[in-house]
Amino acid sequence: MKKSIGERIKRTEDPRLLTGQALFVDDVNIPNMLHAAFLRSDYAHAYLRSVDVSEARARPGVVAVFTAEDMGDDWQPGPPLVSPPPTVEDITFYSRRQVPLAKDKVRHVGEPIAVVIAESRYIAEDAVEDILVDLDPLEVVSDIETALDPNAPLVHDDLDSNLAAHMIQSKGDYQAAKATAEVVISRKIEIDRGAAAAMENRGIVADWDSKSQHLTVWDTTQAPIPIRNGLAARLGLSESQVRVIAPFIGGAFGPKMMMFYPEEMRIPWISIQLGRAIKWIEDRRENFYATTQERRQVHEAEMLLTREGKILGVSHTFLHDSGAYDPYGLTIPLNTESHAMGAYAVPNYFSDLTVVFTNKILTTPIRGAGRPQGIFVVERLLDLAAKELEMDPVEIRKLNFIPPDAFPYEQQIIDQAFSPLIFDSGDYQPVMEKAAGMIGYDQFVKEEQPRLRAEDKHVGIGIVPFVETTGVGPYEGARITIEASGKINVATGVGTQGQGHFTAFAQVVAEQLGVDVKDVNLVTGDTAQFHWGTGTFASRGAVVAANAIHASALIVREKVLKLASKLLEAPEEELELEDGYVRVADIPHLSISLGDLAAEANPLRGAVEPGTEPGLEATAYFGPKYGAIAFGVHAMIIEVDPETMMVEIKRYVVVEDCGTVINPLILEGQIHGGVAMGIGNAYYEQLIYDENAQLLNASLADYLIPTANEVPRIEIGHFETRSPLNPLGTKGVGEAGTIPVPALFAQAIENAFPDHDLEILEMPLSPNRLFELLQEKESEK
Amino acid sequence: MKIEGEYMFDGTREQVWDVVRDPEVLATALPGTQSLEQVSENEYQGEMHVRIGPVAGLFSGLLVISDEVPPESLTMTVEGKGKPGFVKGTGSVQLISQEANKTLMQYQGDMQIGGRLASVGQRMMESVSKSLLKQGLDSLNQALLARQASQTTGEQVEYKPPSESEFAASVAKDMAGEVFSSRRVIWIAGAIVIIIIIILAAILTR
Numbered sequence: 001m002k003k004s005i006g007e008r009i010k011r012t013e014d015p016r017l018l019t020g021q022a023l024f025v026d027d028v029n030i031p032n033m034l035h036a037a038f039l040r041s042d043y044a045h046a047y048l049r050s051v052d053v054s055e056a057r058a059r060p061g062v063v064a065v066f067t068a069e070d071m072g073d074d075w076q077p078g079p080p081l082v083s084p085p086p087t088v089e090d091i092t093f094y095s096r097r098q099v100p101l102a103k104d105k106v107r108h109v110g111e112p113i114a115v116v117i118a119e120s121r122y123i124a125e126d127a128v129e130d131i132l133v134d135l136d137p138l139e140v141v142s143d144i145e146t147a148l149d150p151n152a153p154l155v156h157d158d159l160d161s162n163l164a165a166h167m168i169q170s171k172g173d174y175q176a177a178k179a180t181a182e183v184v185i186s187r188k189i190e191i192d193r194g195a196a197a198a199m200e201n202r203g204i205v206a207d208w209d210s211k212s213q214h215l216t217v218w219d220t221t222q223a224p225i226p227i228r229n230g231l232a233a234r235l236g237l238s239e240s241q242v243r244v245i246a247p248f249i250g251g252a253f254g255p256k257m258m259m260f261y262p263e264e265m266r267i268p269w270i271s272i273q274l275g276r277a278i279k280w281i282e283d284r285r286e287n288f289y290a291t292t293q294e295r296r297q298v299h300e301a302e303m304l305l306t307r308e309g310k311i312l313g314v315s316h317t318f319l320h321d322s323g324a325y326d327p328y329g330l331t332i333p334l335n336t337e338s339h340a341m342g343a344y345a346v347p348n349y350f351s352d353l354t355v356v357f358t359n360k361i362l363t364t365p366i367r368g369a370g371r372p373q374g375i376f377v378v379e380r381l382l383d384l385a386a387k388e389l390e391m392d393p394v395e396i397r398k399l400n401f402i403p404p405d406a407f408p409y410e411q412q413i414i415d416q417a418f419s420p421l422i423f424d425s426g427d428y429q430p431v432m433e434k435a436a437g438m439i440g441y442d443q444f445v446k447e448e449q450p451r452l453r454a455e456d457k458h459v460g461i462g463i464v465p466f467v468e469t470t471g472v473g474p475y476e477g478a479r480i481t482i483e484a485s486g487k488i489n490v491a492t493g494v495g496t497q498g499q500g501h502f503t504a505f506a507q508v509v510a511e512q513l514g515v516d517v518k519d520v521n522l523v524t525g526d527t528a529q530f531h532w533g534t535g536t537f538a539s540r541g542a543v544v545a546a547n548a549i550h551a552s553a554l555i556v557r558e559k560v561l562k563l564a565s566k567l568l569e570a571p572e573e574e575l576e577l578e579d580g581y582v583r584v585a586d587i588p589h590l591s592i593s594l595g596d597l598a599a600e601a602n603p604l605r606g607a608v609e610p611g612t613e614p615g616l617e618a619t620a621y622f623g624p625k626y627g628a629i630a631f632g633v634h635a636m637i638i639e640v641d642p643e644t645m646m647v648e649i650k651r652y653v654v655v656e657d658c659g660t661v662i663n664p665l666i667l668e669g670q671i672h673g674g675v676a677m678g679i680g681n682a683y684y685e686q687l688i689y690d691e692n693a694q695l696l697n698a699s700l701a702d703y704l705i706p707t708a709n710e711v712p713r714i715e716i717g718h719f720e721t722r723s724p725l726n727p728l729g730t731k732g733v734g735e736a737g738t739i740p741v742p743a744l745f746a747q748a749i750e751n752a753f754p755d756h757d758l759e760i761l762e763m764p765l766s767p768n769r770l771f772e773l774l775q776e777k778e779s780e781k
Numbered sequence: 782m783k784i785e786g787e788y789m790f791d792g793t794r795e796q797v798w799d800v801v802r803d804p805e806v807l808a809t810a811l812p813g814t815q816s817l818e819q820v821s822e823n824e825y826q827g828e829m830h831v832r833i834g835p836v837a838g839l840f841s842g843l844l845v846i847s848d849e850v851p852p853e854s855l856t857m858t859v860e861g862k863g864k865p866g867f868v869k870g871t872g873s874v875q876l877i878s879q880e881a882n883k884t885l886m887q888y889q890g891d892m893q894i895g896g897r898l899a900s901v902g903q904r905m906m907e908s909v910s911k912s913l914l915k916q917g918l919d920s921l922n923q924a925l926l927a928r929q930a931s932q933t934t935g936e937q938v939e940y941k942p943p944s945e946s947e948f949a950a951s952v953a954k955d956m957a958g959e960v961f962s963s964r965r966v967i968w969i970a971g972a973i974v975i976i977i978i979i980i981l982a983a984i985l986t987r
Contacts, residue, residue, distance in 0.1 A: 289900070
């Protein structure tokens with residue numbers, strides 16, 4: 001059988017994407033379509049006294065204006081995206097969900113207050129300026145560290161405080177371990193907010209056809225099926241009356257998994273009200289304060305070790321910023337908890353999590369989703385311990401890795417899905433050694449670095465391992481059909497946002513059916529084609545969706561073999577599938593094409609045998625027992641310019657173990673993108689809020705995204721430990737590139753300034769901030 | 782945003798006080814002011830056109846003067862709202878007599894901004910506000926000098942406040958000064974500004 005999985009195949013979707021032949025939401029234009037623009041709050045926290053839309057309604061070209069009042073009983077807070085945590089002991093959780101249009105009160109800058117529907121977007125935007133809003137400003141909850149002060153203003157008036165959630169998790173006996181620990185490292189560690197900043201902003205086109213009583217919605221969502229189900233429920237329609245299409249999407253990175261955005265529920269509702277198609281495309285400024293953000297957390301963290309450098313325990317008491325509402329539950333901070341032990345055997349663990357409401361834009365997962373924070377905490381503490389113990393950073397890590405014979409390794413805490421956290425498989429030491437070897441760690445530290453330092457160059461090296469929980473359930477599914485033309489049609493529920501699904505999933509099918517990947521047509525993200533599934537998130541496409549596709553490909557293969565065996569009068573064991581034909585192995589001319597076989601399976605006359613199904617088609621599902629744990633090591637060599645504090649990355653190495661690799665080329669692309677995002681998280685991208693929770697850099701002129709100049713050439717090595725949790729043996733990799741980069745920057749920058757005793761305990765950094773930190777150290781000298 | 786500074790006026794404390802408390806003069810000194818009406822003894826309502834970098838628009842607002850100790854000190858509270866966002870600020874002003882009939886004004890204030898003004902205009906906010914303040918105080922001083930001249934000659938000396946475009950040109954010049962430190966660049970920027978003013982003047986007088 002010809003191998004397809006593991007082949008370095010160029011992405012088959014790229015010619016369409018690169019030549020402008022791919023459909024994006026904004027490409028959808030329907031005759032008589034109207035356009036929407038939203039009026040958003042300028043205040044982070046204010047009572048909404050009145051909204052006067054009379055002038056806006058009178059503007060020529062305006063068809064309708066809606067406020068919360070105009071929605072009547074249809075005004076309801078959005079459904080929770082993730083079911084609220086189960087009421088188990090020691091968990092406090094207050095669910096407060098985003099509202100469709102603000103009523104009574106606005107709780108963050110950018111919260112929508114009214115929506116104008118007009119003949120064109122120009123008219124709609126002008127009419128937004130006609131609206132008179134009376135907002136009565138309130139004191140603002142601008143940061144998590146003061147949110148729980150007794151006299152802090154309340155984001156939600158019906159709650160006693162701004163506490164959104166509290167939860168404690170522990171393993172072993174941390175306090176007892178502390179009594180015996182020889183080394184205790186305690187630090188306050190802070191991480192701030194950033195944006196996902198996808199190339200394509202959000203957008204929705206909704207088209208209600210009153211004659212067919214059918215709603216079609218094109219949406220830049222990562223989760224078309226749940227969106228369809230939620231829309232049907234909220235709009236009082238049958239699920240069969242709603243079709244949601246997530247066409248090509250220009251990047252998502254998590255925030256497009258948020259359900260439902262106020263606009264996402266509003267636009268279809270208005271389409272039904274008016275019986276017209278409505279388009280809303282988010283502009284870049286809206287994207288900064290209407291699309292979710294992430295990462296603000298403050299940790300009081302501690303690590304216990306022996307003199308030999310063996311970790312005895314990790315603890316952290318931390319605050320997580322949920323923004324004004326918490327529809328996404330505890331996913332992000334629970335991910336942080338799952339990663340704060342890193343790839344290490346940590347016998348005692350204690351984590352005390354407090355989630356608070358603030359008057360800021362809501363937070364939901366962004367590529368990494370709480371994992372970079374956890375890895376930053378554990379890797380920083382370990383670096384500081386290594387310094388104190390005068391140990392080599394590589395050695396102290398090797399000493400503490402979970403050993404390969406300890407898998408499956410039970411962490412004795414629960415993960416983001418409230419299931420026990422279990423590390424399924426891995427072999428960490430060889431990956432670390434491979435990365436150290438590729439970057440030439442020893443040689444650099446012993447020879448090159450001293451030589452360059454003698455030339456007054458601020459060169460540093462960093463090497464940081466990380467784990468990634470990937471491929472969580474509940475399930476995905478796929479339907480595979482062999483058509484009479486010989487082409488294979490595959491439909492799956494996950495949406496696609498640039499991951500290369502069309503190629504990678506086709507390879508999984510080609511592997512079983514012996515066809516060229518070009519003959520596999522994939523349909524993703526269209527509920528009319530496949531309507532069971534959850535979405536594209538948590539690095540699970542290549543794990544959950546690919547295994548569902550694999551499962552249905554196996555069934556179709558069985559059907560092919562059975563029918564071919566009958567027609568070719570040869571036993572199934574002697575048949576092989578290759579180049580679109582089923583052949584008898586030893587007699588190549590005795591063969592039938594898959595297309596002919598499909599036609600035979602769907603006869604126009606005669607009778608299909610009882611108990612069989614027509615056609616060569618199968619639908620199958622896959623749901624893993626629990627998530628697969630990927631592992632990797634990033635290493636880099638940098639040079640810092642002491643005048644400008646710009647960091648130049650001289651070399652960047654990634655060694656990744658994500659189990660079976662379906663397509664190395666696509667895998668490498670994922671890593672490249674992830675690293676670029678991580679570099680932004682570490683040194684360029686920070687959302688700056690003032691003390692009134694006003695976002696001060698809501699434009700790409702002020703919010704810096706790394707460009708080709710800041711992203712180095714990345715050298716990638718592979719290592720493979722198959723996941724035992726799924727037939728393909730895959731582990732996810734979508735977020736991997738981003739996770740360790742902040743910790744890596746911190747280590748490498750400290751290493752570049754050996755005389756300053758620098759301690760980097762915050763992210764993101766920036767050239768300015770590094771300058772300040774160095775100045776502080778200078779003045780201490 | 783904190784604002785702090787001082788300015789030397791060419792007049793006595795009483796004269797400066799009178800100018801500051803005269804809404805008509807004050808209106809001319811606040812660049813872009815379209816109207817400023819006294820609504821009660823210490824309250825003024827007005828409209829002002831503001832441009833901060835790419836953000837521009839009309840603000841309507843309320844100016845309240847409190848804690849008055851004539852002719853020594855007062856507190857000003859400004860609350861403005863407009864399409865590009867909102868401004869809310871409080872400032873205290875002290876007048877201190879100096880030699881040779883001069884008066885030193887010291888001011889400290891705190892300003893909150895929101896909306897597009899904050900999210901997009903922030904980068905230019907500080908330098909633009911400083912510059913606007915300096916231009917405004919210069920105009921007040923010009924008004925003060927004009928009054929003194931009228932008093933000595935007994936004739937009405939016309940004080941012509943700078944137009945909005947002149948303000949804009951001055952702000953641009955001030956900002957150029959901040960951005961480019963080299964003298965030559967300032968000279969070039971200055972020349973460009975002068976050329977722009979000439980062109981504007983030509984258009985306006987046509």
